[in-house]
Amino acid sequence: MISQETAPAVPPLPHISKLVIIGVGLIGGSFALALRQAGLVEHVLGIGRSPENMQRALALGVIDAYTDDFAAALPGADFVLLAVPVRQTAHIMSNMAPYLDTNTIVSDVGSTKQHVVLAARAHLHAHLDRFIPAHPIAGTEFSGAQAADPNLFRNKPLILTPLPENSPQALAFVEALWQHCGAKISHLPVERHDQILAAISHLPHMLAFTLMQHIRTLGGNDPMALLRLAGTSLDDMTRIAGSSPEMWRDICQDNRAALLAQIEAYQAQLSNLHQMLAQHDDQTLERLFAEARETRRHWLETKNQSP
Amino acid sequence: MISQETAPAVPPLPHISKLVIIGVGLIGGSFALALRQAGLVEHVLGIGRSPENMQRALALGVIDAYTDDFAAALPGADFVLLAVPVRQTAHIMSNMAPYLDTNTIVSDVGSTKQHVVLAARAHLHAHLDRFIPAHPIAGTEFSGAQAADPNLFRNKPLILTPLPENSPQALAFVEALWQHCGAKISHLPVERHDQILAAISHLPHMLAFTLMQHIRTLGGNDPMALLRLAGTSLDDMTRIAGSSPEMWRDICQDNRAALLAQIEAYQAQLSNLHQMLAQHDDQTLERLFAEARETRRHWLETKNQSP
Incomplete structure (x- = not known):
């Protein structure tokens, strides 16, 4: 009997007209570059505290524009990535909430997840179907937009910790984005x-x-x-x-x-x-x-x- | 006042007509290659248990010849390096002792020194003026003559643990050899x-x-x-x-x-x-x-x- 090899599952091609990256450092910047390289994104808008870092991100082509105004940035976004230190998550979520479109999918990259999920339950409670917690296990000793690398996530683990409230479509969308970054996806309960x-x-x-x-x-x-x-x-x-x-x-x-x-x-x-x-x-x-x-x-x- | 820089101390150029390396692995092989590259050695004779490894060492130019016969190898040697696992040291020293010329300087590379010094006191007691215990802090995860690298010791620590019996000339000779390998020399008491x-x-x-x-x-x-x-x-x-x-x-x-x-x-x-x-x-x-x-x-x- 001839064994038949099935082709590996190709994730559907997601498309992002407007990507918002909150925190354009090593992780946020690398994610933007990887999606650009995969041809999945049209416009990348950065939000960040350091004008020097945002200027560098712009000059390096990591982002197309930047602002510190959530009210201007968030409407019309297909996807928002929170790539800030975990302790800032709650504060940023509370700033985001009033301006978030119903359809916008949101994810994060926090290295502990229970705290992030608590913050989402407190500040994004109307948006829990479309907030997908995630953690890419990748990094270097360098930081900032100048360290961004489109291949940072290639062959690296990416853990999704979906919530019961998550919409299957939103989850599949985030999973597909990270697959296109080259990451190896796992699912785990938040506490695990x-x-x-x-x-x-x-x-x-x-x-x-x-x-x-x-x-x-x-x-x-x-x-x-x-x-x-x-x-x-x-x-x-x-x-x-x-x-x-x-x-x-x-x-x-x-x-x-x-x-x-x-x-x-x-x-x-x-x-x-x-x-x-x-x-x-x-x-x-x-x-x-x-x-x-x-x-x-x-x-x-x-x-x-x-x- | 014009400050005058003194040139760094240049160690005397040692010369070795006949070098014997017992154990032509990563460390022994790299030492031979470094001395060859520095132009300090004429003839390198290897002693080892594995004919395959000795053949490779010969083919790679690490050694000029090899044998497993101490009686043939040791007479006329200027310098002998023991580069074998510490636990084999005593056995090899007892095999060496009968054939060692009075003038031959001997050193080792063992990563613990008290055991090596005990073995030397037991088996090389007539030769303690010219047995200089040493430990190069260098290595890779690779082993064997094929891993030998003339630059392995460059800018790496080398610890000498001289014995009270050591001749200052023999000590200076060994120190100069390692300096020509690029190592950074320290002296420590054996126990320390x-x-x-x-x-x-x-x-x-x-x-x-x-x-x-x-x-x-x-x-x-x-x-x-x-x-x-x-x-x-x-x-x-x-x-x-x-x-x-x-x-x-x-x-x-x-x-x-x-x-x-x-x-x-x-x-x-x-x-x-x-x-x-x-x-x-x-x-x-x-x-x-x-x-x-x-x-x-x-x-x-x-x-x-x-x-």
Whole structure:
């Protein structure tokens, strides 16, 4: 019997006459560029606080125009992307609400979702059928419109956390936009998203901050005497300790319970390793290292497969 | 007054008629290539267990010839580099000892030093004036002669842990060789080396293995369901969990006490962060993140300064 390969599902071509990006930084700017490159958008309007950044975004062709006036910007928009720090979401939603057309679809990129959904329930309650919460797992250590890259989301995870109120058409529209950006789409319940992110992103950041702080403490008056002897392993393990303290304070606030649980589970694993080492149980230690390496190898293989 | 700049100290040009590399892998091979490129060596003889690897080393011009016969290889050597896993050091030293010329200078590249020094005291006791323990902090995830790179040590730390018995001339010779490889030289007492490496290298590896193992445990039957949602932060924080389990078991054995102390100090720091988070002390948390970022920023600046 001849096996028949079916072509991968091609999402419908969405079309956006007027796209509004609130916060034209790395994520918002990259999204605009990706949709432009895919030929899906006619006019891109930016909203942002920094005139310097908006000028740069304009000069780089990320946006076609900008304003700080929601009343002028929002009417007639097909799609609005909120790409601002999570803690600003509620304030911006309350500013948006009076000017939002019934048909406009809205989405966000917040890295914790329960807080964003609470804000939407408070400020966009008349619009919940068309507010689709989303989180692209992509980023670099750079920020601002000048860092925008149409390929930023290519082959990167994108998590949608749909609400019961969401219209299936609005959900399919947002999903199709991100597919055209090259992202690999997953759906998760809101609470599960925040639990999983606590494990795969928030915990690693806490470990990196703690490691840098540990070396700093150990080094006393002259931590550089230690650090100038360090190689790439410490460099890798502390790269994300270079992230924004304010942003990580906010994420800690927004996802406190899940993050506390992850730190506790990690502490238990580390105590387990400490015990093996203290008890000279080197065979079990070697098996643990081998299992960790095997899990990582399998992960890398999965990542390198085409989506 | 016109300020006068003094030229940086130029190390004396060492010359090696016959270099013997025991273990022609990433480190041994890169050392040979760097000295060749600097024009400091006439003939490079490799000693190794794998004929395939030695053939590759020969084909790539890393070595000029190879053998597995110490009796044939060692007489007439100016310099011998041991570049084998630490646990093989004692065995190889006992094989070398009968054939070592009085004038031959010997060094190693072991990543823990107390064990190597014990082995030297046991097997090279007649040669301690000319055995100079050394540790280049350089490496990649690749191995074998095909990974050898003459620039591997450029701007990387190299720690010498001289013995009281070491001849100043032999020490200066080894130091000059590594300077010509581009390494940044430090001197440390043997025990202090192992304590510092426990903090800046061995602890980070334990944290990476533990993080990978934590995610694996959390994922239950299907850790890939979690991992396919992960971004570059988890990737960075587990890269070194891809390292050799056998090598890390050996490092744990060799540096057990110092590593246990480091894990305990890290656990205390992590408990501290956990407590701030649990007590909603978000200002202190933000200050900790900022201090960690500042320490890292300062470190990167120091690294990017020319040596």
